[in-house]
Amino acid sequence: MIIDVHGHYTTAPPQLAEWRRRQIASAGTPFTDKLSISDDEIRHTVGDGQLRLQKERGTDVTFFSPTAGGMAHHYGDETTSQQWTRTVNDLIHRVCTLFPGNFVGVCQLPQSPGVSPANCVQELERCVEEYGFVGCNLNPDPSDGYWTGPPLTDRFWYPLYEKMVELEVPAMIHVSMSCNPNFHGTGAHYLNGDTSAFMQLVLGDLFRDFPTLKFVIPHGGGAVPYHWGRYRGIAQDAHRPPIDELLNNVFFDTCVYHYAGVRLLVEVVGADNVIFASEMIGAVRGVDSRTGHYFDDTKRYVDAIPDLSETEQAKIYEGNARRVYPRLSRVLAALPR
Numbered sequence: 001m002i003i004d005v006h007g008h009y010t011t012a013p014p015q016l017a018e019w020r021r022r023q024i025a026s027a028g029t030p031f032t033d034k035l036s037i038s039d040d041e042i043r044h045t046v047g048d049g050q051l052r053l054q055k056e057r058g059t060d061v062t063f064f065s066p067t068a069g070g071m072a073h074h075y076g077d078e079t080t081s082q083q084w085t086r087t088v089n090d091l092i093h094r095v096c097t098l099f100p101g102n103f104v105g106v107c108q109l110p111q112s113p114g115v116s117p118a119n120c121v122q123e124l125e126r127c128v129e130e131y132g133f134v135g136c137n138l139n140p141d142p143s144d145g146y147w148t149g150p151p152l153t154d155r156f157w158y159p160l161y162e163k164m165v166e167l168e169v170p171a172m173i174h175v176s177m178s179c180n181p182n183f184h185g186t187g188a189h190y191l192n193g194d195t196s197a198f199m200q201l202v203l204g205d206l207f208r209d210f211p212t213l214k215f216v217i218p219h220g221g222g223a224v225p226y227h228w229g230r231y232r233g234i235a236q237d238a239h240r241p242p243i244d245e246l247l248n249n250v251f252f253d254t255c256v257y258h259y260a261g262v263r264l265l266v267e268v269v270g271a272d273n274v275i276f277a278s279e280m281i282g283a284v285r286g287v288d289s290r291t292g293h294y295f296d297d298t299k300r301y302v303d304a305i306p307d308l309s310e311t312e313q314a315k316i317y318e319g320n321a322r323r324v325y326p327r328l329s330r331v332l333a334a335l336p337r
């Protein structure tokens, strides 16, 4: 089985963006507009998008979450974020219900700048316990480009981590849009987010307090694998534990859109810590003019690694996802055959 742990509903019908635009415009006042999207519209937008690509590329299950750039936690206030988050998570649940077995839910969290992530606990619980979601996307920068909050290792985040551990739900550390013109969203802010999150973990003692907490750093970990020696050296100079210890809790996905990058990632962090993902349909949607294949068809890069054993490949495609997301096997086992 090939499990893709990183997919977004970027093809949602336009009513969603229109609803969101009206919601943002009305921030601070009660907003009661109903979002109206039919099952057929969902079938069409997914069937012609993510489901088609899943079949064409030969993958089996895709973790599905709301559009990451659309989380946009800085808009409005906490109430705005709560309402938006419930709305998009409900939509993800509908996709997973209409295509059982093809898509498994991962939720957005109702974060808001300066607000304790304790406010995310209820929504996480709802999505996991009522909807059968297996993970969440955690935005390390709810200010969307200005990094005004505390690092992920700060006790500020602990109420959410406590619930994640209790529910056995890992988080993908995933920033949202960038309001800062210095940082292009998917080209800079995303990779900054991945890299900064890892560096915070190097300097903090988070996993001493939460030994079973698990994070997936997407987009191949940003600069992390390429600069592994730098991080090892910084940790050593700072009398920190060897960074390899983080590999008990931190995993990296394969959303790196060229072969050399994926090969390097596997070589540096090892097959036990790489989880297959494509982020379809996401940041890079085009066909590589050199190869004639989609940039985000990441299975091609994993398949091309010559010295990867069958066992290692099975870990990347399936075993690691089941290990890091323990609820997944239960969700798949409960599906009607």
Ligand SMILES: [Zn+2]
Binding pocket: 006, 008, 068, 174, 218, 279, 282
């Ligand atoms: Zn993503």
